[in-house]
Amino acid sequence: MGAGVAGLATALAAAPRPVLLVGGSPPGSGGCTALAQGGIAAAMAFDDSAAAHARDTMTAGANHNDYEAVQYLVGNAGLAVRWLQAQGIDFDRDADGLQLGREGGHGCPRIVHAGGDASGHALLTALAQAAQQARHITWRAPAWLDAIQLRDGRISGVALADTATRMPQELACAELVLATGGCGALFAATTNPATADGNGLALALACGARLRDSEFVQFHPTALDVEQDGALPLITEALRGAGARLVDDEGRAVMDTLHPMGDLAPRDHVARRVWEYRQAGGRVWLDATSLRGDWEQRFPTVVALCGQHGIDPRQQRIPVTPAAHFHMGGIAVDLDGYTSVPGLYAVGEVACNGVHGANRLASNSLLEGVVFGRRLGHRLADIRLHAPSSGQHHWVDRGRTADAQALGILQQLAWSTLGPVRHGSRMIEAERYLATDDRLHETWQGKLIARFLLAALQRQKSLGAHFRADDWK
Structure with a gap:
């Protein structure tokens, strides 16, 4: 389930085992992968190394990362780039070879891009075409995973609902892979599409799967600060890597005295700074007017998104705000994607093997989807087929879905209490409010937010993206 980068990489690597691939959108569209402006982080430069990439990943993750997972990720980054090239992805090049950009938290340029800031779309298109041509993959019409059948505690079937009809x-099913993405749409301000609402996480939880690190939610510091329904446009971190500066209403730099890496500090530091300015009644702007070169080639997505709101980033400062962007936590898995439920696997943002720690390093997410998707696919290709069990079976679903009004309340609640800066007393109040409102706590979205609140309250000290203002160290 899931046809973003993680799901596609898993399906392709599972050959020759037959795979039924199910996504909620037509091939090559939908989900967070298509929106990703960052590229693939990989130590490809002569003066870079996997060890340096690992250090930056661990530092950004507040050293909460699983060390073995990090080593596997960075050690396979170059192989992932070459595999993607073999799938037909034409990465941007310059006179020295692959063009390498720099983003927040990275000590040197190591971001490989395709189509400038349209890397996610390029990856999704190429991998979707490869999956459509693969003989072992059957790509089903867009559908929604409605329920899971368990027999003797093991996955034995799925119920799919066609998104059109x-x-x-x-369907009978012995091995089910969840690659359903994140949960940013549970927050009032997010860069994620409405489908990234934690639906896979909720279903796994209902099946009894363990969660891990669910309190760690990353907020991208530079979403476009405009009034609109749904996801806010993302303004790529690569702009800051190219020299753009974050400034206040008076044009003063906001990060210079806060962190040694300034505008390229890890995202949790930058997001909190922008949040603080906005909470104080001010605004923060991304000033990219000093950047030279071909904007249409390097940053076509930014030019188009800003243009839709009457902003020319080459001539005007861009108003920005933090927004929920990525969930470091998720369904607890080992490095092979195995969950605590037999027959259930998870990969990509819905999963948590600890590789990102308490805060994801920029451009490690597409890399994670490719590296661990391929690892899971290879494991599944070798698994002996399970004969159907003769024991009792039962169906598990998420439970009641919040209506539009209840969902709006839950999104505001999550944003105000689980945002870039958290307060213990406010989270306790939110817990009590959830527990006493039947419209909210009986919904699967309400149950997920309650789990996030519980995890955030249990972690009383600030760590990475989990920042508590009441943590008096």
């Missing part, structure tokens, strides 16, 4: 279909 809503007609249900039950």
Whole structure:
């Protein structure tokens, strides 16, 4: 389930085992992968190394990372780039070879891009075409995973609902991979599409799967600060890597005295700074007017997104705000994607093997999807097929879905209490409010937010993206 980068990498690597690939959108569209402006982090330069990439990943993650997972990620980054090239992805090049950009938290340029700031779209298009041509993959019409069948505690079937007709279909299933993405859409301000609402996380939880690090939510510091329904446009970190500066209303730099890396500090530091300015009634702007070169080639997505709101980033400062962007936590898995439920696997943002720690390093997410998706696919290709069990079976679903009004309340609640800066007393108040409002706590979205609140309250000390203002160290 899931046809973003992680799901596609898993399906392709599972050959020759037959795979039924199910996504919520037509091939090559939808989800967070298509929106990703950053590229793939990989130590490809002569003066870079996997060890340096690992150090930056651990530092950004507040050393909460799983060390073995980090070593596997960075050690396979170059192989991932070459595999993607073999799938037909034409990465941007310059006179020295692959063009390498720099983003927040990285000590040197190591971001490989395709189509400037349209890397996610390029990856999704190429991998979707490869999956459509692969003989072992059957790509089903867009559908929603409605329920999971368990027999003797093991995955034995799924119920799919067609997204067009809503007609249900039950299928036998011995191995189920969840690659359903994140949960940013549970927050009032997010860069994620509405489908990234934690639906896979909620279903795994209902099946009894363990969660891990669910309190760690990353907020991108530079979403476009405009009034609109749904996801806020993302303004790529690569602009700051190219020299753009974050400034206040008076044009003064906001990060210079806060962190040694300034505007290229890890995202949690920058997001909190922008949040503080906005909470105080001011605004923060991204000033990229000093950047030279071909904007249409380097940053076509930014030019188009800003243009839709009457902003020319080459001539005007860009108003920015933090927004929920990536979940470091998720379904607890080992490095092979195995969950605590037999037959259930997870990969990509819905999963948590500890590779990102308490805060993800920029451009490690697409890399994670490719590296661990391929690892899981290879493991699944070798698994002996399970015969159906003869024990009792039962169906598990998420439970009641919040209506539009209840969802709006939950999104505001999550944003105000689980945002870039958290307060213990406010989180306790939110817990009590959730528990006493039947419209909220009986919904699967409400149950997820309650789990996030519980995890955030249990971690009383600030760590990475989990920053508590009441933590008096």
